[in-house]
Amino acid sequence: MTTSAPSSSLDFALDRTSPVPLYYQLAQQLESAIEHGALAPGSLLGNEIELAGRLGLSRPTVRQAIQSLVDKGLLVRRRGVGTQVVHSQVKRPLELSSLYDDLEAAGQSPATRVLRNEVQPASAEVAAALGIAEGSDVIVLERLRLTHGQPMAFLCNFLPAGLLQLDTAKLEATGLYRMMRSAGITLHSARQSIGARCATVDEAERLEETEGAALLTMQRTAYDSTGRIVEYGTHIYRASRYAFEFQLLVRS
Amino acid sequence: MTTSAPSSSLDFALDRTSPVPLYYQLAQQLESAIEHGALAPGSLLGNEIELAGRLGLSRPTVRQAIQSLVDKGLLVRRRGVGTQVVHSQVKRPLELSSLYDDLEAAGQSPATRVLRNEVQPASAEVAAALGIAEGSDVIVLERLRLTHGQPMAFLCNFLPAGLLQLDTAKLEATGLYRMMRSAGITLHSARQSIGARCATVDEAERLEETEGAALLTMQRTAYDSTGRIVEYGTHIYRASRYAFEFQLLVRS
DNA sequence: GGATGCATATTGTCCGGACAAATCGCCTGA
DNA sequence: TCAGGCGATTTGTCCGGACAATATGCATCC
Numbered sequence: 242m243t244t245s246a247p248s249s250s251l252d253f254a255l256d257r258t259s260p261v262p263l264y265y266q267l268a269q270q271l272e273s274a275i276e277h278g279a280l281a282p283g284s285l286l287g288n289e290i291e292l293a294g295r296l297g298l299s300r301p302t303v304r305q306a307i308q309s310l311v312d313k314g315l316l317v318r319r320r321g322v323g324t325q326v327v328h329s330q331v332k333r334p335l336e337l338s339s340l341y342d343d344l345e346a347a348g349q350s351p352a353t354r355v356l357r358n359e360v361q362p363a364s365a366e367v368a369a370a371l372g373i374a375e376g377s378d379v380i381v382l383e384r385l386r387l388t389h390g391q392p393m394a395f396l397c398n399f400l401p402a403g404l405l406q407l408d409t410a411k412l413e414a415t416g417l418y419r420m421m422r423s424a425g426i427t428l429h430s431a432r433q434s435i436g437a438r439c440a441t442v443d444e445a446e447r448l449e450e451t452e453g454a455a456l457l458t459m460q461r462t463a464y465d466s467t468g469r470i471v472e473y474g475t476h477i478y479r480a481s482r483y484a485f486e487f488q489l490l491v492r493s
Numbered sequence: 494m495t496t497s498a499p500s501s502s503l504d505f506a507l508d509r510t511s512p513v514p515l516y517y518q519l520a521q522q523l524e525s526a527i528e529h530g531a532l533a534p535g536s537l538l539g540n541e542i543e544l545a546g547r548l549g550l551s552r553p554t555v556r557q558a559i560q561s562l563v564d565k566g567l568l569v570r571r572r573g574v575g576t577q578v579v580h581s582q583v584k585r586p587l588e589l590s591s592l593y594d595d596l597e598a599a600g601q602s603p604a605t606r607v608l609r610n611e612v613q614p615a616s617a618e619v620a621a622a623l624g625i626a627e628g629s630d631v632i633v634l635e636r637l638r639l640t641h642g643q644p645m646a647f648l649c650n651f652l653p654a655g656l657l658q659l660d661t662a663k664l665e666a667t668g669l670y671r672m673m674r675s676a677g678i679t680l681h682s683a684r685q686s687i688g689a690r691c692a693t694v695d696e697a698e699r700l701e702e703t704e705g706a707a708l709l710t711m712q713r714t715a716y717d718s719t720g721r722i723v724e725y726g727t728h729i730y731r732a733s734r735y736a737f738e739f740q741l742l743v744r745s
Numbered sequence: 746g747g748a749t750g751c752a753t754a755t756t757g758t759c760c761g762g763a764c765a766a767a768t769c770g771c772c773t774g775a
Numbered sequence: 776t777c778a779g780g781c782g783a784t785t786t787g788t789c790c791g792g793a794c795a796a797t798a799t800g801c802a803t804c805c
Contacts, residue, residue, distance in 0.1 A: 320756045514759090
């Protein structure tokens with residue numbers, strides 16, 4: 242009773258004249274069918290060879306589409322059995338959140354207040370974190386993130402100078418990561434550490450909390466696609482108003 | 494100066510009689526060459542077609558090997574340029590840790606004390622989290638994790654009864670996830686939420702902390718490969734002794 | 746009735762080739 | 776000297792096929 246009958250034939254519309262790859266078109270339509278409920282959880286997808294024939298594609302192309310959804314955690318393949326939709330309560334794996342803080346705050350009327358935005362020589366600690374020489378110019382950024390008009394987090398970031406032009410007004414409007422992407426910096430990976438501690442007097446005042454209140458701390462080092470360090474940050478969140486949520490995928 | 498000359502020819506030994514796939518053999522040897530330093534960061538890998546010819550493999554096979562390392566974040570491919578080793582300070586991406594708590598505690602003389610291990614009817618909250626009917630039998634597990642002889646975390650877990658036989662002695666020796674894997678349960682994904690709060694009197698006593706000390710809280714729902722919920726847990730960590738560290742990979 | 750073995754279905758691996766798209770360097774021309 | 780175009784290089788996409796490995800269900804045999 243866990244596996245349903247092989248799914249009925251869904252019609253996927255593929256556009257061979259489009260510049261977007263066929264396997265990607267198929268993957269997107271499969272994903273939307275799953276999210277939409279047209280493909281029920283636990284249902285079999287029908288074998289690849291037949292599916293390929295029906296869509297006028299080759300098996301490798303169909304496999305590439307399916308594989309991308311397997312990597313996303315939406316499908317599971319079992320040899321000798323077939324490919325079935327994962328029977329998950331949580332729709333939309335949400336992927337890796339908490340990298341784009343902005344996204345989580347979406348729908349919560351978020352706002353950012355830039356408290357500091359200047360170039361300074363790097364301290365020993367910052368230089369080590371960024372992998373540059375001590376005393377090199379770095380952009381120092383201090384921001385206060387607000388939701389519903391109340392402080393939620395205090396963000397302190399350091400970037401190698403010359404990497405980017407950071408206009409304060411634009412920063413408050415669009416966010417740091419969006420500006421980096423616009424500048425041609427493609428983020429690749431980030432190393433994070435999440436901890437907690439009690440608020441000091443200064444921190445409490447800045448975040449409108451009481452002294453000793455629980456705070457979430459996060460340190461992050463971000464790398465671009467070539468492995469260069471492009472950002473180092475220390476963030477402090479009010480635990481009463483914020484939590485990190487994310488999904489882990491276990492590689493088989 | 495960022496890209497070195499095309500890497501010299503490394504000799505990879507492929508065993509066609511082995512049951513382990515060729516692309517996997519190649520991927521492993523490439524990875525070890527990278528970790529080992531034989532392939533310097535930033536160096537080009539040489540084009541796929543030539544590499545395939547030199548190894549006596551087809552291009553799809555070589556591509557499959559390379560792609561797996563790209564997914565791991567060790568390599569970067571650029572059309573018209575080539576494939577190069579990512580120039581990363583952090584060797585070993587560490588992948589997704591914090592799922593196997595045990596692994597992090599490794600080398601810290603970890604120990605586990607099982608405080609509770611019994612079957613009980615599920616409360617409304619637990620039933621909802623596990624996606625089962627209220628009142629169904631669930632295994633209730635309470636454990637204290639110690640390092641260096643001091644408490645580090647208090648772990649409370651719930652599992653659907655009948656899924657697994659949990660021997661207390663073995664649990665203290667090997668850990669929950671290892672026992673689940675031994676029982677044929679293959680973990681697939683998990684949804685986590687990390688927050689913080691101040692310790693209550695009871696919590697402080699249990700963890701040998703002072704009242705009001707900062708605690709890290711973690712809630713997790715784990716799914717097996719078919720999407721079934723196999724575990725729900727609420728964990729509390731002493732912030733003074735623990736932090737979550739992990740690496741995020743941004744999907745392009 | 747139960748265990749063993751076989752046929753079938755399905756994905757996993759691998760091959761060889763073809764053309765398109767993007768990037769970079771070089772050459773030409775103004 | 777600088778701008779633009781051209782070609783070479785390399786990865787991206789896609790095809791068609793072949794055989795192997797694994798899981799399932801059925802028939803047979805004890």
